[in-house]
Amino acid sequence: MIRSEILKEIAPILRDQLVVCNIGIPSQELHAIDDQPSNFYMLGTMGLASSIGFGLALVQPKPVIVIDGDGSILTNMGTLPTIANNVTDNYILMIIDNGSYGSTGDQPTYAGRKTSLAAVAEACGCENVIECRDVDTGPVLQKALDSGKMHILVVKCDSGNAKMPVITMDPVVIRDRFMKAVQA
């Protein structure tokens, strides 16, 4: 499965949750598949989805799901020790690990070669680190949500992108409706 197929499958789970989605094609895919005010789309700033979602999870009680990528985690690797050492059980970091920088033309990442992000997360001190296959994403994500424990999910899947339109919504509109969804 490629990322867009996974997003289609887990859309019913994501719909009722606060979601912070990674820059580029992942946000375009989620926006096209099931746009929700409770989705925060990153339009720039590669690497910070995990940090934005973590800041949000730390200050309010609703569950927060971050849809991140292997390339973005590699860009902001310092995020994992911060997450590990400040546990908040309403936080789920789901790393869609397709071993490539999808938005820039599927150049390979080191996560697709020798580097295991699950092993890195564990070495950083993260608990409840689960590496799973693309086809198992839905049940694994639902179980993580139901557990009420902070989780790091590494979803191994195929490289590839769906052709989706660019998000043209104004960033302040994205942010404003998201903040209203947080407060709702």
Add this chain to the structure above:
Amino acid sequence: MQPALCMCTAARDPVYLYCYTILYPGFVIPCSFAHQLKGMSEMSIDKRIVDDLVANDISFVTTVPCKQLAGVIEEVDIRDEIFHIPSNKEDEGMGLCAGAWMGGKRPAIIMQNTAIGVTINTLATLTQYYRMPLPMLISYRGELREPVACQVEMAIHTKALLAQMNIPTYHFHKQSDVEELDMILKYTFMCNKPVAILTDANFWGGYGDQ
């Protein structure tokens, strides 16, 4: 070398007026009495700064270590009103602050001016693009009384970069400049912009025993 008067912060502490301790070059701990006073003096400015953060309802603070800001960071850490989360890099910290603000808390970041070089993209495409407030309490290394030459290399770009980014910028050079902090914080959350507060070595009373 001739002995010199101690230049520790106590010399400028209004309570103690002047430190009369003589420094002898090569002495490992030349000024223990004055250092005690210096500690008290720095405590008051650190406490003053954090009092202003708390008074402005800032309850989420991320920090990257700095020797000049060490006292403020320590004060932030002990306050019950503030959740303190150290960052590994300043752009990561700005991401945390963005999330905290969207979650309903007022954030702040404490960092060095070298971080302006690290965070230009984050400031433009996250903090400014989504129109979010972010007070940045910045140690202005490389200014007057700086002992490390390399620090000057970013200092000379700091204000130019902030100006290019249209970031409102305030420069604390004398300790009395801290009186503007409360107004600067109110201004930041009024206009929803990142705002820089540069605090130089003279403001902190010099580097003391560094």
